[in-house]
Amino acid sequence: MMSHEGEKEKKMKKLQKVLRQIDELKAKQESGVQLEKTQEGKMEREEQLRAELAELESSYAAGEYTTAPPVVQQESTRQQQQQQPVPGANPGDAAPRPMMSKAALKNEKRKAARRNPTAVAIETELARVKDLTEQERALVGKIYTDPKELWRALDAGGGSATCILRASWFKKQRGGRMPKRGDELPPEATITVAELRDISRRAKCKYGALPVIALSHFWRTMEHPDPDGETMELIVAALTQRWHEFEDKGVTDLGILVDWCALWQAPRETPEKEAAFEAGLEGINLWYAHQGTTVWLVTGGADRTNGLTYWDKGWTSFEFALAMLIKPANSSQIKDWPQVVDLGKEGDAQTAFARPALSEPLAFFSGHAYGDKTYTNGADRDKIVAPKYRDTMFQVMGGVETLNLNKLNWGDEEIKALAVVLPLCGQLRELYVGANSFGDTGMIALVDAIVAMASLKVLWLNGNQIGKNGVTALKLACARCAAHVAQSKRQPDWRRGHH
Structure with missing residues (x-):
């Protein structure tokens, strides 16, 4: 029987494969290549892929795996599975650390957030804004941009x-x-x-x-x-x-x-x-x-x-x-x-x-x-x-619509600090962080922050040091956003939002 970790890795690889296939379809469509013998066949193939993506996305949204790319995730798994010494025992007698259930993991995250006063303050503010009327939310922070x-x-x-x-x-x-x-x-x-x-x-x-x-x-x-x-x-x-x-x-x-x-x-x-x-x-x-x-x-x-x-x-x-x-x-x-x-x-x-x-x-x-x-x-x-x-x-x-942070020579640490406060930017439409020097670590933190930002239309990332893991995290985030778009009928502009 396949382990929970094995199932997660299998789903992750499958999702990445689907994303690549959709990218290939789009590229061929744009170049005018005939994908199938008939238009119906082409649509059928796209629908099949998108249905598979939607199914995997539902698992994704349910929290079965995180936005971290496979390399990062496997490293995390290895760390979790490292033998931990039992107090009072010899290191050689240490037993493997049991894997947490999803519910236990979520509970641990909540506890960690409660221990972090900054996270608590941000969550409290987000809850306050969520309780406002739509008209009231639109006015948040406008005194600082108007x-x-x-x-x-x-x-x-x-x-x-x-x-x-x-x-x-x-x-x-x-x-x-x-x-x-x-x-x-x-x-x-x-x-x-x-x-x-x-x-x-x-x-x-x-x-x-x-x-x-x-x-x-x-x-x-x-x-x-x-x-x-x-x-x-x-x-x-x-x-x-x-x-x-x-x-x-x-x-x-x-x-x-x-x-x-x-x-x-x-x-x-x-x-x-x-x-x-x-x-x-x-x-x-x-x-x-x-x-x-x-x-x-x-x-x-x-x-x-x-x-x-x-x-x-x-x-x-x-x-x-x-x-x-x-x-x-x-x-x-x-x-x-x-x-x-x-x-x-x-x-x-x-x-x-x-x-x-x-x-x-x-x-x-x-x-x-x-x-x-x-x-x-x-x-x-x-x-x-x-x-x-x-x-x-x-x-x-809460009121800013454009953040221009280009060419600041920011590395992973500065971008991680930015990611902490980005959830507050409920009306942000354009985020420019190009020509900095952050890599995969910063990109993954950034992705975790922006994935729930419904107003974001433009994400400018060019000129950084983002590698395969960072790009994978971004593609997964785009897939999640695509699922939200399908549900809400929003049409965000991702044309300029790629690495």
């Missing part, structure tokens, strides 16, 4: 909540220092949302860049973020050097967002100022996380109070992590201009810095990637920043 939502936030309080500096004026302020909100400024120093909207409408930006630059910087002293004008000079120099990038797209001016200049600072003596501050603060996540804004980072140097750098601080790390979520890769050709620029570097390094993998939702909680950052008020981490990043990321990823 230009109208950015304009609405910046125009809060009739434009009184946020003071937006005019880039063409800022560019001329050499030798000065950044004005504080409330300082007397000439009329030409500021720009309105109405004018920015009009500039954006007339621009030739194809990929969604908006005429708004947000500054992510640390305060050099407790009293003033830039007492000697160092940060001011960096901005002036960058505007001068990069002005041609904006002009090339027909952008005649931009708005500059700096917290010190844009929002009322403490002490806010009147209820009106406090209300304006709160209204402006409500939209501050959009400055950094919106897909259309450009974020300039001031990472060089350290503060004069504790000697902490940009990377040591919790709030600046929060702004950086938001900026890294859904903006197009600087290295990609599918962009209007570089939308994340590090002013702490020089020359090409300002835009060619290594972009890290997407941070998972709990990244700012203790024990996670950014959990050890420093805050002026230590309570800020757990009460404000960590939950704020989690909730913002859920919204940002």
Whole structure:
């Protein structure tokens, strides 16, 4: 009698054979070759193959085997069948480890997920979104991709909540220092949302860049973020050097967002100022996380109070992590201009810095990637920043329709990190991860994540190091998607979604 593992391997090989036969049929059809003596015979053969595929797919969907290709699966089987020593016994007396049933394996996976707080957080968010109405789901995260939502936030309080500096004026302020909100400024120093909207409408930006630059910087002293004008000079120099990038797209001016200049600072003596501050603060996540804004980072140097750098601080790390979520890769050709620029570097390094993998939702909680950052008020981490990043990321990823992560030199580890958060992208239509350096391990993780993404139409993978195992995993995923398509009558475009 054939073992369970043998049956799995047999089904896997059979499914691969069917996939190859269907590919051959399609190739012959496209070249005009007569497959059978009659049209009826050709259709009969296709139907036979597709019926066989559907039957195997039902077993696949039931969980009888995973998306891992045969080589990986056999290795996993060997590991499971390795003899495990019994506590207190000699290694030579060890007995083979019994194979788990499917139900037990699923139960173990659930337990592992419960032990992983990130997985629990993601599953909880997915369950919340699933319970929304169709109309509510369509609105998830749109504030981070829709230009109208950015304009609405910046125009809060009739434009009184946020003071937006005019880039063409800022560019001329050499030798000065950044004005504080409330300082007397000439009329030409500021720009309105109405004018920015009009500039954006007339621009030739194809990929969604908006005429708004947000500054992510640390305060050099407790009293003033830039007492000697160092940060001011960096901005002036960058505007001068990069002005041609904006002009090339027909952008005649931009708005500059700096917290010190844009929002009322403490002490806010009147209820009106406090209300304006709160209204402006409500939209501050959009400055950094919106897909259309450009974020300039001031990472060089350290503060004069504790000697902490940009990377040591919790709030600046929060702004950086938001900026890294859904903006197009600087290295990609599918962009209007570089939308994340590090002013702490020089020359090409300002835009060619290594972009890290997407941070998972709990990244700012203790024990996670950014959990050890420093805050002026230590309570800020757990009460404000960590939950704020989690909730913002859920919204940002839930609403994104295009992710451009081309040419980032990402390997398997970065792609595996991406795969962790991809299930949150319920409205993602286009995913570009071409010209990176990941191989089969990253591809298999990616496939496991995207197979349930009903909205995905384009998957761009060219220029990686994907081998036979990765391609096999992708073909199996396509087969699963084809079965879902047949049931739901969807017609995804896989023409550009191959390796």
